[in-house]
Amino acid sequence: MAKYKGITVNPAKFHRSQIKFYIILLPMIVLALLPLIYIISTAFKPIEELFIYPPAFFVKNPTMANFRKLFGAAENTAFPMSLYLFNSIIVTVAVVFLGCLISLMAAYALSKRKFKGRKTIFKANQLALMFVGSMLGIPRYLVINALGLTDTFWVNVIPLLIMPTGVFLIKQFIDDVPDSLIEAARIDGAGEFRILTRVVFPVIKPAMATVAILFFQSAWNSVEASNMYINTEGYKTFAYYMNVLSSAGNGVAGRGMAAAASLIVVVPNIVLFVIMQSRVMDTMARSGIK
Amino acid sequence: MRLRTQAKRIGDIFDARSHWVMLIAYLLLFFAFILLPIILAVGLSFTNFNSVSIDSFEGLQNYIRAFTQDTVFMQKILPNTILYALIVGPGGYLLSFVVAWMLSQLTKTARTILAVVLYIPSLIAGVTISTIWVAVFNGDRTGYLNDLLLQMGLINEPVSWLQSSDYLMPIMIFVALWSSMGIGFLSMLSGILNVDREQYEAGLIDGISNRVQEVIYITIPNTKSQMLFGAVMAVVNTFNTTGLGVALSGSNPTPQYAGSLIVNHIDDIGFIRYEMGYAAALSVLLLIIVWLFNKLAYKLFGSSE
Numbered sequence: 001m002a003k004y005k006g007i008t009v010n011p012a013k014f015h016r017s018q019i020k021f022y023i024i025l026l027p028m029i030v031l032a033l034l035p036l037i038y039i040i041s042t043a044f045k046p047i048e049e050l051f052i053y054p055p056a057f058f059v060k061n062p063t064m065a066n067f068r069k070l071f072g073a074a075e076n077t078a079f080p081m082s083l084y085l086f087n088s089i090i091v092t093v094a095v096v097f098l099g100c101l102i103s104l105m106a107a108y109a110l111s112k113r114k115f116k117g118r119k120t121i122f123k124a125n126q127l128a129l130m131f132v133g134s135m136l137g138i139p140r141y142l143v144i145n146a147l148g149l150t151d152t153f154w155v156n157v158i159p160l161l162i163m164p165t166g167v168f169l170i171k172q173f174i175d176d177v178p179d180s181l182i183e184a185a186r187i188d189g190a191g192e193f194r195i196l197t198r199v200v201f202p203v204i205k206p207a208m209a210t211v212a213i214l215f216f217q218s219a220w221n222s223v224e225a226s227n228m229y230i231n232t233e234g235y236k237t238f239a240y241y242m243n244v245l246s247s248a249g250n251g252v253a254g255r256g257m258a259a260a261a262s263l264i265v266v267v268p269n270i271v272l273f274v275i276m277q278s279r280v281m282d283t284m285a286r287s288g289i290k
Numbered sequence: 291m292r293l294r295t296q297a298k299r300i301g302d303i304f305d306a307r308s309h310w311v312m313l314i315a316y317l318l319l320f321f322a323f324i325l326l327p328i329i330l331a332v333g334l335s336f337t338n339f340n341s342v343s344i345d346s347f348e349g350l351q352n353y354i355r356a357f358t359q360d361t362v363f364m365q366k367i368l369p370n371t372i373l374y375a376l377i378v379g380p381g382g383y384l385l386s387f388v389v390a391w392m393l394s395q396l397t398k399t400a401r402t403i404l405a406v407v408l409y410i411p412s413l414i415a416g417v418t419i420s421t422i423w424v425a426v427f428n429g430d431r432t433g434y435l436n437d438l439l440l441q442m443g444l445i446n447e448p449v450s451w452l453q454s455s456d457y458l459m460p461i462m463i464f465v466a467l468w469s470s471m472g473i474g475f476l477s478m479l480s481g482i483l484n485v486d487r488e489q490y491e492a493g494l495i496d497g498i499s500n501r502v503q504e505v506i507y508i509t510i511p512n513t514k515s516q517m518l519f520g521a522v523m524a525v526v527n528t529f530n531t532t533g534l535g536v537a538l539s540g541s542n543p544t545p546q547y548a549g550s551l552i553v554n555h556i557d558d559i560g561f562i563r564y565e566m567g568y569a570a571a572l573s574v575l576l577l578i579i580v581w582l583f584n585k586l587a588y589k590l591f592g593s594s595e
Contacts, residue, residue, distance in 0.1 A: 021392040028389065106317075121317070137561075138570060138573060192305045246421045269413045
C-alpha cells in the first residue's frame with residue numbers, strides 16, 4: 001500500500017497513484033463493452049461473415065442487409081415489424097408520462113403534506129422497494145385476468161405504472177425542497193396542484209429525469225406482457241419481437257437480424273442515460289435510506 | 291361575489307383533501323399489483339387451486355409437501371437458489387461498492403465516462419442475454435468461448451456449456467455479476483463523492499494512516515444510507531435475474547435442474563402443470579427468503595431508530 005497522504009477522493013488532477021485503479025478496472029470495462037461491440041459488429045455483418053469458421057468477432061465488410069431484411073421480411077406477413085415498433089413507442093410514451101405523473105403526485109403528498117396514514121404508506125412503499133414482479137407471477141396473472149386486462153393493449157402499460165423505487169427517489173428529492181418556498185406559494189393563494197407544477201416540479205427536474213429513465217427502461221425492454229398476457233399479435237411489442245428473432249430456433253442466419261433488432265432496442269437506453277447521467281447522479285446523491 | 295367566495299371555499303376543502311386525490315392512482319395500483327398478489331399468494335397457498343376451481347382446503351399441506359415430497363425442490367431448486375443468491379447478492383453488492391470506491395479516486399471526466407460504461411451491462415442485460423451470451427457460450431465450434439479454447443489448445447472437443455449441469459450455474463452467476471452494477475452502484479458512487487471533505491480532514495488528525503482505515507472509519511459510516519439503498523437494490527437484482535438459467539439453456543426445467551431456481555420451479559408447477567395452490571406456497575417461501583435478505587440489509591446498514 002502506498003504511503004497515505006490524506007484525501008484522495010474526487011481528485012482534481014491525474015496522479016500516478018491512480019494508475020492502479022485503471023489497471024484493475026480495465027478487464028471490467030472490456031467485459032462491459034464487449035457485448036455491445038458484438039451486437040454492433042454482428043448487426044452489420046453480411047450473411048457470409050455470419051457463417052465463416054472460425055467465427056470472427058469483428059465485421060469486415062459492414063452492410064445494412066440485416067436491417068433491410070429486418071424491415072423487409074416482415075412486410076409480407078400480416079404484422080409488419082413497424083407495427084411492433086409503433087406499439088413499443090406508444091407503450092413507452094404512455095408509461096413514462098403516466099408513471100412519472102402518478103409517482104410525482106404520490107411523492108409530493110408523502111413528502112410535504114401532513115395527514116394520517118402518511119408514515120404507513122411510506123413504510124409500505126419502502127418495503128416494496130424489494131418487490132420483484134417475477135416473484136409473484138401467478139397471483140399477478142390472476143389479478144390481471146380478473147381485471148379484464150388479458151389480451152388488451154393496455155396490459156402493456158398499466159401494470160408498469162407502479163414503481164416504488166420511483167416514488168422513493170422523487171420523495172427523497174422533494175424532502176430537500178425548503179418548506180418556506182411552498183408556504184410562500186400558499187400565502188400567495190396557490191392551490192396544491194399549482195404548487196406541485198409551478199414550485200416543486202421545476203426544482204426536482206433531476207429526479208424526474210431519473211425516474212423517467214427508469215420507466216423508459218421498464219417499458220421499452222418489457223417482454224412480460226407480450227409473452228404472458230397477450231395473444232393478439234397486433235398488440236405485442238418490439239422487445240418481444242426481438243426476443244423471438246434471437247431465440248435458438250432461428251440458427252446462425254437469424255443471428256444477424258437478431259443483432260440488428262437488439263441494437264434498435266439497446267441504443268435508445270444508452271443514449272438516454274448518457275444524456276441524463278449528470279441528473280441521475282444528482283438524484284442518486286439523495287437516494288439513501290435513512 | 292358570493293359565488294366566488296363559495297367557489298373558493300370548495301377549492302379550499304378540495305385543497306385540504308388533495309393529498310388523497312394525488313395518492314389515489316398510486317394507491318390503487320399499489321393495491322392491485324403489489325399488495326393483492328401477496329394476499330392472494332398467501333391465501334391460495336392453503337388450497338389446491340388448479341387455475342379453475344378450489345376443491346379443498348389444504349392447511350399447511352402445500353408447505354409440508356415442499357419440504358418432504360418434492361425431492362426436486364429440496365435436492366436441486368432450494369440449494370441452487372441459496373447458492374445463487376449468496377454469491378450474486380453479496381458478491382454483486384461488494385463488487386458495486388469496490389468499483390464505486392475506485393471510481394471515486396479518479397478525476398471527474400475519467401470517472402464519468404467509466405461509470406457510464408460500467409453501468410451499461412445492467413441497462414441492456416434483459417435484452418441481450420439471449421443474443422450475446424448464447425453466442426459466446428454456444429455448444430459447437432462457432433461459440434466464441436469454444437473457438438478461443440480450441441485455438442489455445444485447452445480443449446480438444448467443443449464443450450456444450452449451456453447444456454452441461456456442471457457449467458450452467460457458474461455461467462449464470464457470471465452473467466448476473468456482469469450485470470450487477472445498476473442503480474445501487476450509482477447511488478453508492480454518488481454517496482461516496484458527497485462525503486463532506488472535512489470528515490476526511492478530521493480523520494487525518496485522528497490518526498488515520500491508510501486507505502483501508504479511511505474506507506472503514508470515514509467512507510462507510512458516512513455513506514450508510516446509500517449503502518442500504520444499494521443493498522436493497524442488490525437483493526432486487528439477484529431475484530430479478532432468476533430467469534437466466536432458462537433463458538441461457540433454452541428450456542424449463544433446465545438440464546438436470548442445474549440452473550433452475552425457485553422462480554423457474556414456480557412457473558413450471560403453476561403455468562405448466564397448473565398446480566396453482568402448490569405454486570402459491572412456493573411463492574410465499576420465496577417472498578420470505580427475499581424479505582430475510584432485505585431484513586439483513588437493514589440490520590447491517592439501517593440507522594438505529
